[in-house]
Amino acid sequence: MTDSKPTVFPPGCRAFRGPLLHFLADPGLGKPAPGSYEYLQDGLLVVAGGRVLATGEAEQLLPVLPAATAVEHWPNSLIVPGFIDTHVHMPQLRVMASYGTQLLEWLETYTFPTESRFADQAFSASQSQLFLDLLLAHGTTSGLVFATSHQVSADALFAASDRYNMALTTGKVMMDTNAPDGLRDTAEASYRESRELIDRWHGKGRQRYAITPRFAATSSAEQLSYAGQLLADCPGVLMQTHWAENHAEIAWIKELFPERKDYLDVYDHFGLLGDHSVLAHGIHISDENRQRLAQTGTRIAFCPTSNTFLGSGLFDLRSAVDAGVQVGLASDVGGGTSLSMLVTMAEAYKVCQLRGQSLNPLKAFYMATLGNAEVLHQADQTGNLQAGKYADFLVLDRAAGPILKLKSTPDSDLSGMLFDLMILGDDRAIRRTYIAGQCRYDRDTVEGAALNACVSG
Template identity: 65%
Template sequence: MPSGCEAHRGAMLHFLDDPGNDPEPRPGTYEYFEDGLLVLNQGKVLAKGPASEWLTKLPSDAKVTCWQDGLIVPGFIDTHVHMPQLGVMASYGTQLLDWLETYTFPHEARFSDGDWARTEARRFTNLLLQHGTTSALVFCTSHPESVNALFEAAEEHGMGLTAGKVMMDRYAPENLKDTTAESYSDSLALLQKWHQRGRQCYAITPRFAATSTPEQLTLAGKLAAEYPDAMVQTHWAENIGEITWVRELFPERTSYLDIYDHYGLLGDHTVLAHGIHINNEDRQRLADTGSSIAFCPTSNTFLGSGLFDFRATRDADVSVGLASDVGGGTSLSMLATMAEAYKVCRLRDQTMTPWQAFYLATLGNARVLHRDEECGNFERGKIADFVVLDHRASPMLAMKEPFINNLSETLFNLMILGDDRAIAATIVASQVRYQRPALPQPDTLPTHSHTQGA
């Protein structure tokens, strides 16, 4: 091993493939080391496995950080979240369309101010890290300043974000609307500046069909055809009122999904947020085109939009990501998002196992965002993004600890009872970017020089 490498020791879990949604995960889909060692070099994973096997192979100058009672997992990934909506999170009392008019649009208008945008972008990325999220697919606003600010903040932390300027040329306040031509030229300029610059990627971002003219959707599809490796993100079939309105605006199209299909916005780089009120024909078309749905459980319940059919979507072989959807969503925590996803499934007489939930929040979401060659698990050569979870972090988690019988129960407790308090540390490209204050000191472990996670 090269001189200067470092290692992190503790219980370690990562996924190699989709574990399925049965109580027992499919064989060979995950690796768990009760006492594991994650070896890093120059910001990437060099090796992983049992500590007893790898400690003796470390060079004498290797620094070993020990996380006693910590569970090391890949950094969480969020497939749909709004950077400019932190300030409207948990706003009372309306469904989607009224919520946009009452809370979202006035707040987003402030992002034409570059200083405000930079302050909020830093706040947003810091909060992601405090909640264990290291990568995300992000909506900005219609102002290029918001996109530049977010990518600049992500670069400061070494994070890999995918984001885009909202394209919105109708049915919005004048201080938020762009023009049809500007939406294309601004998006193109931002894409050419940021797409695949370091870890940053661009997403073509029409807000949703109602707020884009046919001409703007045509240009969005043109941009997607010109840059097929860029992501496409938008909203779809979230709310009954929204669906009715969109149907009135596009009477010539056979369905809501057909609008996006017609304008060339479906494909394996497309993520459609929500997809609640859909049918089997929609699911088949998603599967045929490789398009993904971002399952946004906390916003779907908070805004009263409906209950996503997780089983039917998986059975149709549609790719599903898990997403916080802040600010309609009520927490940036992917643990809290897992909990709400479980509840949504139970209300549909379905389930989501902890194995499936943790897979979705890590490797599954990396696959949705086409980042799985970069991150999502601990395979050799991947960027060392990971989170240390403390399964005794809150009084309730600590109370449950004596009753845990296996790893599945540990994961389930974390996803149902966990929140930002359970994030002991967040590491991005091997750099500690967040560490919870006053972590209990781990025991000293005998081998090589080492530091303690504190």
């Protein structure tokens, strides 16, 4: 049992019984490290006040529960911590699966026109609600999210997340050059509005702020300086941006910043590297870049579905891990083609295969849960089901869809079960999603007002 059981559980606690898996450390890319995970074939998760009270064997914990305790039993499912996404764009739902372009043309043709609509507060509010309901329907309980360059878009997303008591990190995009009218801000305004949002939302409930220059091409040197100043002046905030995703993008950065050694040096020069910084993509990089990331603690968000969909390239997971770089897993919707972290794991596996590498299913599930919590500095609150953490968890259907049902047998080993879920699973495998112990998505009733509207409309 992970946690020492309390002498007495409080009245009103609830319990969830069934096969249960969570991680205690990084299992590694090879043979899983001993003690890195806990798998209970008949586990019990005890919850009260939005937190985990205990996780352990059902036969040990059931006898000490209060007599009237409600116990949900999921014998043919799998209870896991909620999935965490380290890079996703709230305003890009409507540009998913847009045909036929690579990164820079895709931004100009699809993304920027769509994002311009988020200047409208009511539209931002409705899309934020829809976005969160769709995350929950895909099993994602927290994440690092891009809003748009409009302050109201970040406000709306924070407000919606706070209502659900989700752990969300987001920020207003800083973008003062090489962008269309309606999306450009100014260096001074981006600094001022970001500070206002930090003061209003960072640390409110479970909300946290991320300083968000879109990428170096859309920020002037002055704006990047302001971003670095914000990161230095506001302890605990994160920084998110894009980096080294596409060959044309890299060539453009070289033209815009000829005085800098390379793309990473642009961010380094402006004080944007560090252990609270998450750079999405990092595909076309050098060993020297990896060493600098490791030295500074800067993290990479690996975005496999967008990298393959946009033809950007194949991320080298093994080289990053060997260099000591911390790597998160991310959907990158809307360049990415699914909000599902199960689908994202499957694509990550294929990218590794094409690289001559291997991604075992335990490592993949670790990356989507505790690993991503560590990347985002929230592992003290989420990522596994240890006592005291928020009760953010999922009930996965091991037989969702005919092929998974065909492969699901009572004697399935853990590795085989996880591999089937990550290769064959998608949003249909999400039976229940809980945030702080409260069911926020039930596949059988399709709870969530905005999701209902989406499904019916």
